[in-house]
Structures are given as C-alpha cells and as structure tokens.
Amino acid sequence: MDFLQLSGKSILIFGVANRKSVAFQIGKILTEAGADVLYSVRSAARRDSVRKLVGDAPIYICDVEHQDQIDALQADIARDRPQLHGIVHSIAFADYSGGWRPFHETPRAAFLQAVDISCFSLVAVSNAFRDLLDPNHGSVVTISISTTRMAAENYGYMAPVKAALDSSVCFLAKSFSEFSKVRFNAVCPGLLKTSASAGIPGYVDSYLFAEQATLRKAAVQTEEVANAAVFLLSPRSSGINTQGLVIDAGMEVNYFDKRLVSQSLQRTE
Known part of the structure; x- marks a missing residue:
C-alpha cells in the first residue's frame, strides 16, 4: 500500500555528504517508498563518494554559491524529468577556519558566506525550479x-543564519502562493550524530545533555528526522505549510527536569 503516495514521484x-547525513x-x-530520487552534490569528488551510497540514482553537480551552476542544474533536470514533485534542501556551511570566536567577533565575510550557502541557496534553488515543480502538489523541505x-556558545553564528532560513520558508510559501x-x-531537529556536528567543539557534551533532557532519555535519531521530512514531502501532509516541525523528543519542555536540576546543583556545590 502506497500510504504516502510517493511512488513514482x-x-x-541537496546535501548528501555521507551515510550519516x-x-x-x-x-x-524515499527510495523505499518507491520515489524517483535525484541527488545534487557540490563537487565531482563528492559525487564519486555519494555514488557508492546511492547506486544508480542520478547525481548532478551544483555548487549553490554560483547562480550559473544552479541554472545549469535546472536545465539538466528539466531535460531528464518533465516535473519535480519535491525538493529537499539540506545544505549548511560555516567557515570556522579562523578559530572559534565570541559571537560579537564574527567575521563579516564568514557570516555572509554562511547566509549565502545555508539560507539564500533555498531561495535561489526554489526560484530556479519554480516552473518545474508540480504546481498543485509540490513540496519543498529544508533542514x-x-x-x-x-x-x-559553540554553535557560533549558525543559529542566526538558521533563523533567516526559517523566515525564508514563510516568505517563499507566500510568494509561490x-x-x-x-x-x-x-x-x-534537536542534536544529532552527524559528521558535520562532530567538528563543533564541546558538541559531545551538549549531545549527552540533550539526550538526558528529552522526555524519553534517548537522543533524536537521524532516521526520525528523515521520516518527518518524507511525510512533509508527501501529499499526506497537504494541509501543512510554512511550518517548522520540531523533532526533539520533547526536550524543549524539559529543561527543568528535576534530575537535571539536581545534577547541576551538585556540580556547583
């Protein structure tokens, strides 16, 4: 039974880096649901590594920092497919090569590049593919x-960038309407075990705290996030628009859990 109605869609x-992505x-x-899945990666080297993960699925190359490559991607996919039913935008980048700094010392160039790749790319891609997306049932999902x-502190300036991404979701939906x-x-999602997060100083401690702060005392799994994204791509979520679906296992209501409070007080005594 094709409950999600994604077979053949x-x-x-965008954004596969490795198996943990x-x-x-x-x-x-999506593949298990019978969908026709296409991938876009930023380089030939990444295409070669992703090929080992996705088999014969189509893989295109597009560095979203360059509008000409986005336009070329649209032309290539329009040649290969008459229509797209959904787009997944799972792209984020921040240049911390200069070391971690307090937020007020954020370098202008690094911040603007992060906004360009992590946020504006959603706008650019959506605009480029507007005529190829199914006008009645199309769905765009970002992470x-x-x-x-x-x-x-250790997340740096990416939270403000993600805030811009969240706002862009609303404005894109309004424009396309x-x-x-x-x-x-x-x-x-709440904190996940991904390769990208592994490079954040202190992330392991934050991840372990987040796990204890969930109502179930178990961390959010990447597959749980993916399940939610697939649902939002499907016609079964047709009434959901401009929303941010939080997948944090109840953590946001549990920061004052008595055990966490007790542990914190014991450490400070």
Missing part, C-alpha cells in the same frame, strides 16, 4: 534546527 535532494536518510526512505533562540500550491516547510 521525482524528488531532488540527514539527506542520505531521506533519500533512503533547520530545533530552536534559534538557544544561544549556545501567487501562482501555485507548492508548500514550504522545515524540519527542525
């Missing part, structure tokens, strides 16, 4: 974070 995924898990679940109001019924939503 063409979905383009949210984008890879989304592609895996954000569970909260942009939690000022974690003038000529289509394409929906825009975000999946907003």
Whole structure:
C-alpha cells in the first residue's frame, strides 16, 4: 500500500555528504517508498563518494554559491524529468577556519558566506525550479534546527543564519502562493550524530545533555528526522505549510527536569 503516495514521484535532494547525513536518510526512505530520487552534490569528488551510497540514482553537480551552476542544474533536470514533485534542501556551511570566536567577533565575510550557502541557496534553488515543480502538489523541505533562540556558545553564528532560513520558508510559501500550491516547510531537529556536528567543539557534551533532557532519555535519531521530512514531502501532509516541525523528543519542555536540576546543583556545590 502506497500510504504516502510517493511512488513514482521525482524528488531532488541537496546535501548528501555521507551515510550519516540527514539527506542520505531521506533519500533512503524515499527510495523505499518507491520515489524517483535525484541527488545534487557540490563537487565531482563528492559525487564519486555519494555514488557508492546511492547506486544508480542520478547525481548532478551544483555548487549553490554560483547562480550559473544552479541554472545549469535546472536545465539538466528539466531535460531528464518533465516535473519535480519535491525538493529537499539540506545544505549548511560555516567557515570556522579562523578559530572559534565570541559571537560579537564574527567575521563579516564568514557570516555572509554562511547566509549565502545555508539560507539564500533555498531561495535561489526554489526560484530556479519554480516552473518545474508540480504546481498543485509540490513540496519543498529544508533542514533547520530545533530552536534559534538557544544561544549556545559553540554553535557560533549558525543559529542566526538558521533563523533567516526559517523566515525564508514563510516568505517563499507566500510568494509561490501567487501562482501555485507548492508548500514550504522545515524540519527542525534537536542534536544529532552527524559528521558535520562532530567538528563543533564541546558538541559531545551538549549531545549527552540533550539526550538526558528529552522526555524519553534517548537522543533524536537521524532516521526520525528523515521520516518527518518524507511525510512533509508527501501529499499526506497537504494541509501543512510554512511550518517548522520540531523533532526533539520533547526536550524543549524539559529543561527543568528535576534530575537535571539536581545534577547541576551538585556540580556547583
């Protein structure tokens, strides 16, 4: 039974890096649901590594920092497919090569590049593919974070960038509503075990704390995030638009859990 009604639907995924990527898990679940999954990666080297993960699925190359490459990608996919039914935007980048700094010392160039790649790319890609997306049932899903109001020092300036991404979801949905019924939503996970997160100083401690702060005392799994994204891509979520679907296992309501409070007080005594 095709409950999600995704069999045969063409979905383009941006952002697969490796097996731990949210984008890879989304592609895996979509393939299991019978969808026609296409991938876009930023370089030939990444294409070669992703090929080992996705088999014969089409893989295109597009560095979203360059509009000409986005336009070329659109032309290539329009040649290969008559229509897209969904797009997954799972792209984020921040240049911390200069070391970690307090937020007020954020380098202008690094911040603007992060906005360009992590946020504006959603706008650019959506605009480029507007005529190829199914106007009645198209769905665009991006990957954000569970909260942009939690000022974690080690997350640097990416939370403000993700806040811009969240806002862009709403404005894109409004813009597209003038000529289509394409929906825009975000999946907003809590802390995950991904290769990208592994490079954040202190992330392991934050991850372990987040795990204890969930109501179930078990961390959010990448597959759980991917399941939510696939649902938002499907016609079964047709009434959901401009939303950020938080996947944090209840953590946002549990920061004052008595055990966490007790442990914190014991450490400070």
